Amino acid sequence: MKQISINHPGFTIVELLIYMGVSAIILVSLTQVFVMIGRLRLESQSYSLLQQDGVYLLSRLSYDVARSGSISTPILGAQGNVLQTDKVRYFLDSNRLRITDSVGTEFLTGGDITISNLNFHHLDGGTHENVRVSFTLTSQIKEPSGLQTKDFSTTVGTR
Secondary structure (H helix, E strand, O other): OOOOOOOOOOOOHHHHHHHHHHHHHHHHHHHHHHHHHHHHHHHHHHHHHHHHHHHHHHHHHHHHHHOOOOEEEOOOOOEEOOEEEOOOEEEEEOOEEEEEOOOOEEEOOOOOEEEEEEEEEEEEEOOEEEEEEEEEEEEOOOOOOOOOEEEEEEEEEOO
């Protein structure tokens, strides 16, 4: 007579179910981690884009106003959303900042960034003319937390 061994090498159904459950939990956890990393990357990219555009605009405005001889718009003591010097003109066009100079007209902000609350305040600086510039940049990159915005302001003057 042949003897049947009860201890067969292999897995029971309970062991397989436990393995599949643990594997599913690990897989779902890893998926959530990767989704979170993607969202953080998007938010970081959006913030970085806002910061870079804001710093660029402030630098460009400072440079152009410093090398100009006079500011004609807005008039002294007034405020407006157009800045005109003897060399350049800054203005809003479809929520984007445009510049007109001797070379031509171009946008200074990209398509993923809109500008709002643009204000140029022409100040009396004695021997030099000054302009206080303020604006708000908004990233158009969709995020779960909403659109990112950042305010910028500075005062620049002619030489």
